[in-house]
Amino acid sequence: NSKRMERLYSPRGILQISERHGIRVNKSLGQNFLADGNLVDKIIEGSGIGAEDLVLEVGPGLGALTRRAAARAAMVAAVEIDRHLQPVLAETLGDLPNVRIFWEDILKADLEEIFRQMEAEHGRAFGGLKVLGNLPYYITTPVIMRFLEELISWERPRALPVESLTFMMQKEVADRIRANPGSKAYGALSVAVQYRCGVEQLAAVPKEVFVPRPQVDSAVLRLLVHAEAPVRPKSEETFFAVVRAGFGQRRKTLHNALAGLYGMGKEETKNALTAAGIAPERRAETLSLAEFAALADCVEQYKVQDQQ
Ligand code: SAM
Numbered sequence: 001n002s003k004r005m006e007r008l009y010s011p012r013g014i015l016q017i018s019e020r021h022g023i024r025v026n027k028s029l030g031q032n033f034l035a036d037g038n039l040v041d042k043i044i045e046g047s048g049i050g051a052e053d054l055v056l057e058v059g060p061g062l063g064a065l066t067r068r069a070a071a072r073a074a075m076v077a078a079v080e081i082d083r084h085l086q087p088v089l090a091e092t093l094g095d096l097p098n099v100r101i102f103w104e105d106i107l108k109a110d111l112e113e114i115f116r117q118m119e120a121e122h123g124r125a126f127g128g129l130k131v132l133g134n135l136p137y138y139i140t141t142p143v144i145m146r147f148l149e150e151l152i153s154w155e156r157p158r159a160l161p162v163e164s165l166t167f168m169m170q171k172e173v174a175d176r177i178r179a180n181p182g183s184k185a186y187g188a189l190s191v192a193v194q195y196r197c198g199v200e201q202l203a204a205v206p207k208e209v210f211v212p213r214p215q216v217d218s219a220v221l222r223l224l225v226h227a228e229a230p231v232r233p234k235s236e237e238t239f240f241a242v243v244r245a246g247f248g249q250r251r252k253t254l255h256n257a258l259a260g261l262y263g264m265g266k267e268e269t270k271n272a273l274t275a276a277g278i279a280p281e282r283r284a285e286t287l288s289l290a291e292f293a294a295l296a297d298c299v300e301q302y303k304v305q306d307q308q
Contacts, residue, residue, distance in 0.1 A: 001095040008064045008092060009037035014211045017062060021087045025212055029082055030136025032210040033061050034168065039209060039220070043132055044068045046202045046222050047166035052127030054118055058106050058143060058167075059133050061085065063092035070096045074126060077118050079106045106143055111151055115160055129161050134168040137214065141173060141189055144223075148196045149240050154229050165197070165223040174201060174219035186285050188247040192240065195230065195289055197223035231293035238303055239296040246284030246292070254287075255280035262299065262306040272298040 007013025014033050018025065025031045034040060043065060049055055049072040060066040060078035062085065070076045075098045080089070083103050093099050100121075102114055119126060135143055144167070153159035177193045178201065179185035193199060205218040233239035245261040246254060258269040273280045276294040278287065287295070 002067075005067060005092055006037075008062060008067070009035065009040060011035045011211045014062060017088060017091070021091075023084055023088060026082060026084070027212070028138070030059075030138045031061060031082070032134075032137070032212060032214045034064055034134050034209060035211045036209040039168075039203065039205060040064055040068055042203050043134070043166055043168060043220055044072065046220065047130045047132045047164055049073045049130050050127050054115070054122070054126040054129050056111065056115075056129060056131045056162075057133050058131070059136055060089065060093075060101065061134070063089050065132065065134060066093055066099060067096065069132065070099050073130070074098065075100070075118055075122055077102060077114055079104055079109050079111075079114070081105050107139060107146060112158060112160060128163045131162050131165040132167065137170055140167075140169045144169075144177075144189070145192060148192045149236075152196060152225060153236060155236055162225055164225060166202070166220065167223070168205065168218055168220050170214075171204070171217045171219045174221050177221060177223075181288050182286055184285075187250065188243050191243045191247075191287075191289060191292055193223060195239070195292075197225050199223055231290050233293040233296040234300050235296065235303075238300055239293060241303075242296045242299055243284075243292055246287070246295075250284055253281045253283060254278065257284060258299070262303040264299070264302050268302060272302065 014035050049069060051074060053073045055069045055073040055076045057066055057069060057076060057078040060080050066076055066078050077100050079102045089101055102109060131147065147165060151160045152162050176185045176187060176189050178199055179190045200222045202220040202222050205220060207213050207217050241261060245258050249257045254273055255266055255269040258264060259266045270280045275298040278291055278295060
């Protein structure tokens with residue numbers, strides 16, 4: 001079967017297999033299948049999968065990445081929303097005993113439960129957990145934010161022990177993730193990713209390698225989760241809330257943009273900014289990670305008051 005499945009890595013093979021199963025590509029689900037074996041290998045190699053690892057894949061599609069991940073990992077859990085792909089995946093992955101497909105929405109699936117289920121089946125702890133995928137374009141940012149904000153945590157013991165996330169995404173989002181303070185692309189996504197991970201671009205990807213072809217070019221990024229926080233806000237939740245509020249109205253000065261958060265008025269946001277050593281007229285796009293963390297700590301008292 002492995003030899004036969006080499007077809008998966010060519011445009012013709014992708015068309016043939018989807019036609020044979022009567023699959024119509026669902027563009028609204030961001031289905032742009034990767035038809036290049038070298039790029040598949042780049043994602044798989046880049047994610048550094050070890051033989052004792054669990055791989056969590058976002059959107060397996062026809063199974064191209066899944067097959068090669070399964071050859072290296074202890075097990076693969078793949079989360080796919082489109083049940084029409086069931087017969088295709090039965091054909092392309094049916095011979096692999098270490099793959100489980102979960103027919104769910106990646107934004108809603110209980111991934112911590114899936115992790116524990118996989119661990120129970122494996123019978124012992126995995127060496128590590130690697131996340132990867134060729135992300136559907138319409139939810140790139142929400143998927144990344146869900147992992148960074150909700151599923152990975154340095155505060156919560158039951159958080160997912162993710163070591164790295166290796167994602168294909170549109171180039172424009174990759175540029176935002178890598179952006180530095182002061183640049184136009186720097187925003188909530190840049191801060192959230194850089195707080196949690198080291199960022200490395202593994203490949204720039206032209207649109208021609210996908211079937212069907214998307215409108216824009218792509219890039220593969222590897223996000224290596226820091227073992228320890230580079231800055232330590234008292235509360236991660238407050239940190240993310242401040243980042244979101246700050247960039248919510250990015251043209252506004254910070255003391256205006258933050259007003260309303262935890263019931264703060266402009267006087268209070270001014271006080272919090274001054275206490276954090278940040279001039280109230282500055283804008284979110286000029287703040288470093290350390291400044292956001294300091295600001296979050298000075299906002300903390302207002303949050304506590306607000307919740308009482
Ligand atoms: N991994 C395949 C490849 O590289 O050829 C497919 C990648 S394609 C860009 C994105 C995949 O994500 C599609 O199979 C699509 O059906 C799936 N998908 C879209 N929205 C999803 C969601 N909310 N949850 C899980 N999977 C989703």
